[in-house]
Amino acid sequence: MKIKEYLSGKILYLTICFTTSIFCGVFLWLVQADLSFTLFLPVLFLLGGILALIPEYLRKRKWYSKLLAYKEELDRLTLLPAIIDRPEFYEGAFLHDILTDVSKSMNDEIFKMREELRDYREFVELWVHEIKTPIAGAKLVLENNPDTPAQRELDRIEHYVEQALFYSRSASVENDYIMRETSLKTLVSESLKQRARYLIANKVKIETQNLEPKVLADIKWLSFILWQLMENAVKYGASTLSFTGIEGNENVLLLIEDDACGIPAKDIERIFDKGFTGENGRKIGAATGLGLYLCKTLCDKMGLGLSVKSEVGIGTTFTLVFPVSYIFVSES
Amino acid sequence: MKYSIFIIEDDITIRNELSTLLSAYKYQVSIIENFETAAEDVISQSPHLVLLDLNLPGADGFSICREIRKSSQVPIIIVTSRDSDMDELMSLHLGADQFISKPYNVQILLAKINALINRAYPAEASHIVRYEDISLDFSRCVVLNKEKEVELTKNEMRILQLLIEKQGHIVSRDEIMNALWQTDSFIDDNTLTVNINRLRGKLNGVGSGDLIKTRRGLGYSL
Numbered sequence: 001m002k003i004k005e006y007l008s009g010k011i012l013y014l015t016i017c018f019t020t021s022i023f024c025g026v027f028l029w030l031v032q033a034d035l036s037f038t039l040f041l042p043v044l045f046l047l048g049g050i051l052a053l054i055p056e057y058l059r060k061r062k063w064y065s066k067l068l069a070y071k072e073e074l075d076r077l078t079l080l081p082a083i084i085d086r087p088e089f090y091e092g093a094f095l096h097d098i099l100t101d102v103s104k105s106m107n108d109e110i111f112k113m114r115e116e117l118r119d120y121r122e123f124v125e126l127w128v129h130e131i132k133t134p135i136a137g138a139k140l141v142l143e144n145n146p147d148t149p150a151q152r153e154l155d156r157i158e159h160y161v162e163q164a165l166f167y168s169r170s171a172s173v174e175n176d177y178i179m180r181e182t183s184l185k186t187l188v189s190e191s192l193k194q195r196a197r198y199l200i201a202n203k204v205k206i207e208t209q210n211l212e213p214k215v216l217a218d219i220k221w222l223s224f225i226l227w228q229l230m231e232n233a234v235k236y237g238a239s240t241l242s243f244t245g246i247e248g249n250e251n252v253l254l255l256i257e258d259d260a261c262g263i264p265a266k267d268i269e270r271i272f273d274k275g276f277t278g279e280n281g282r283k284i285g286a287a288t289g290l291g292l293y294l295c296k297t298l299c300d301k302m303g304l305g306l307s308v309k310s311e312v313g314i315g316t317t318f319t320l321v322f323p324v325s326y327i328f329v330s331e332s
Numbered sequence: 333m334k335y336s337i338f339i340i341e342d343d344i345t346i347r348n349e350l351s352t353l354l355s356a357y358k359y360q361v362s363i364i365e366n367f368e369t370a371a372e373d374v375i376s377q378s379p380h381l382v383l384l385d386l387n388l389p390g391a392d393g394f395s396i397c398r399e400i401r402k403s404s405q406v407p408i409i410i411v412t413s414r415d416s417d418m419d420e421l422m423s424l425h426l427g428a429d430q431f432i433s434k435p436y437n438v439q440i441l442l443a444k445i446n447a448l449i450n451r452a453y454p455a456e457a458s459h460i461v462r463y464e465d466i467s468l469d470f471s472r473c474v475v476l477n478k479e480k481e482v483e484l485t486k487n488e489m490r491i492l493q494l495l496i497e498k499q500g501h502i503v504s505r506d507e508i509m510n511a512l513w514q515t516d517s518f519i520d521d522n523t524l525t526v527n528i529n530r531l532r533g534k535l536n537g538v539g540s541g542d543l544i545k546t547r548r549g550l551g552y553s554l
Contacts, residue, residue, distance in 0.1 A: 132413040133343050136435035140349030143438045144356070158435055178417055189516050194437055196513040200506050206518035220415070 001064045006057050017049035056089070063087045078103045078110070117171070124168040128161055135161070152197045159195075159227060166224055167290060170297040177218035177302060184245045184254050185211035187219065191226040199241075202234045207242035213252045215322035221298050225306075226256070228291045229318050233258035236280055238315070251305075254320040262312040271308060272296040335380040335449050336360040340370050340396065341411070342388050350383065357442060357497065367391035371399030379406060381449055384428070386412040386419065394426055401427035407448040411436065439514040463496045463554065466540050477538040487517055488531040495544065495554050504551035528552070 007014070025042035067084055074080060081099040086092075135158055142151045169176065188211055192199065199206070233241055238258035246253040263271060267278035274293040281287030299306040305321030337359045341347040351361040362379065364370050367388045374382055382400065386393035397408060408430075410423040415433035423431045430444050459471040466477045473489055474481045484492065494511050495503055505524060512519055519527070528544070535543050545553050 129413045129415070132434045133346065136413070137343055137345035137349060139435050139438065140346060140353060144349055144352045154435075176416075189518070192518055193440070193514055193516075196510045197506070200509045200513070203521060205520040208518070 001057075001061045003057070006053075006060070010053065013053075014050075017046055021046040021049075059087075059089060060092070063089075063092055078106045121168045121171070124164055128165040131161055132158075149201070152201050155195060155198050159231065162224055163228075163290065163294065166221075166294055166298065170294055170301070177221050179216045179218055179302065181214055181216055182219055183212060183214050184243075184252070187215075187217065187222045187226065187254075188243045190219065191223045191230070194223065195227055195230065199230065199234065204230075204234060204238060205240045207240060208244075209242065210245040210247075211243060213245045213247045215252050215254075217304070217322065218302060221302060225295045225298055225320075228295050229256050232291060233260050233316070236260040249324070251324055252322045254322070256318045256320070257315060258317075259315040262314055262316055263308070263310040264312055268308060268310055272306070334358060334360040335453075336362065337445070338362050338364055338374055338377075338379040338382045340364045340367065340374075340382065340388070340393075341385040342367070343385075353438065353442075354445075359445075367396070371396045374400050374406065375404050378404065380453065381445060382406055382408045383411050383445075384408055386410060386414055386423070394422060397423065397426045397428055405452075407452045409441075409444060409448065411441070437514070439511060443514065461493065461496055463499065464543075466535075466538070466543070468492060468496070475535065475538065477540050480538040482534045482537050484531070484534060485527075486515065487512055487519070487527050488534065490515055490517075491527060491531060495552060499554050502547045502551045502553045507551065 021042040024045055025038055028038040028041060063085075067080075070080060070083055071077065074083070081096060081103045084096070086096045135154060139151070139154055142148060142154065185208075188208060192206060230241060233256075236258075238260040240259050242255075242257045244255040244257065246255065261280060264279050267276075267280070270276045271278060272292050272295070273289075275289040276293075277287040277289045281289065296306055299320070303323065305319070305323075307319050307321070308316065309319070310316040337354055339347050339350055339361060341350070341363075347363050351363060354361045362377070364373055366373075367390055370388075370391065384393050384397060388396075393410065393412065397410070400406065400408065408428045410428045410431045411434065412419065412431075413434040420431045429448055432441060432444065459469060461468045461470070466475055468475050468489065470489070470493075472483075473486070474483050475492065490512055491508055494508060505521070509519060509521075509524055512524075532541065532544055535541055543554060547553055
């Protein structure tokens with residue numbers, strides 16, 4: 001709080017001080033008091049009025065600047081009243097009490113929402129696990145009665161169920177993944193095997209190149225991410241999917257390349273945004289805008305990079321970046 | 333000989349369909365419905381392999397697994413909808429041989445059953461499958477007809493095996509491709525045609541040229 005700011009709140013007080021001093025001077029002059037009295041008394045009067053402000057100003061300035069400093073430092077502002085001392089001056093104490101009540105009610109609200117979110121997450125996880133049993137049952141029924149397209153529809157249902165699970169996980173602060181050493185080959189071929197029927201039915205040609213490099217990843221999460229990328233490619237008309245590993249000094253890259261319709265330049269910046277469907281999504285009409293957002297979120301959590309390059313009419317390349325961990329460095 | 337498999341699973345659809353499926357693959361299947369005595373049943377009847385669910389009403393898959401392991405070395409595959417690493421770790425610690433989470437890929441389940449049985453009962457395991465005049469020798473990757481034999485590639489072997497397993501049924505091209513993909517061979521339509529033609533050529537060489545019949549628009553059958 002600057003002096004000017006403080007004084008601007010005291011204009012009325014100062015005006016009254018000044019006026020009464022003038023009156024005092026005029027009065028003394030009228031009663032023909034001694035000239036030194038007539039001049040000295042009003043000045044003293046005025047000075048007293050102004051000096052009285054100084055301790056109050058200092059007290060307030062101390063508290064307000066502390067408040068300001070805490071406010072800058074805190075990442076959760078609702079905790080502010082709990083940290084700052086209750087000031088001695090009346091307005092400050094009054095405001096402090098009100099702020100405390102406000103923040104308490106806010107914190108209660110946040111706590112309640114957290115609880116609800118956690119319950120909801122637990123429900124989704126439980127539900128996903130429950131629904132996997134009937135899906136497994138239906139898959140077996142179809143295995144015994146083969147050659148219906150229902151098989152691959154079930155695979156898609158399974159994928160959407162998993163999407164719900166991963167979405168609820170991505171929103172949580174807990175990181176329930178385990179990074180293990182694996183090879184690009186394992187990651188790619190496990191997800192290809194799981195989704196074989198869908199890819200075969202859509203006549204997708206698979207090419208793989210240099211998938212020997214080892215990486216650190218959570219296999220289940222990666223399988224979900226790869227499938228999401230593959231499903232998108234197929235949905236937008238890919239007939240060939242190629243997987244290429246590139247080993248660098250600091251990281252291992254996995255390129256997932258398709259020959260689908262490509263992503264317009266104006267959309268490419270935003271394809272990892274939540275809820276963004278873009279021109280292609282609107283054309284196909286079956287886009288939720290969640291798939292790539294989830295891929296990005298899961299990659300961020302695992303510390304992997306995910307980027308995209310695309311050219312309309314030619315295809316799209318997604319690049320997964322696995323940092324080479326110190327484990328491998330120390331081994332070699 | 334037929335290998336026997338016990339299914340300990342509470343979901344009726346799953347256990348019935350698993351039973352149908354495994355019977356079709358020439359296993360002898362028994363379903364256990366009383367989970368409290370499941371471990372004792374396994375020990376007293378000693379099947380060749382056990383498929384065990386973790387969430388069971390009135391019993392816990394982990395404790396059944398532990399009970400069985402106290403007195404039997406029968407291969408156990410845990411089949412469950414729980415998919416956390418903790419559950420997998422627990423299962424393996426308690427002596428289960430494999431852990432598969434639902435909804436599993438049926439071909440992978442079959443492959444794991446097959447692999448476990450072959451490893452657990454090597455003396456009884458047969459590396460030879462017969463169909464009419466020909467026999468497939470998996471250990472040497474060859475097909476024999478009387479005195480003549482010819483070497484097959486992994487893909488050709490797998491195609492012929494699948495057709496023999498499903499004899500009497502038409503096997504679609506997609507189904508054959510799916511089976512090959514499960515062995516890490518991600519072939520496309522054209523490659524399959526090439527594989528089938530080569531296989532026919534080789535079978536022709538041992539005198540069984542017309543073994544594989546094309547069903548136009550549907551697939552192949554023996």
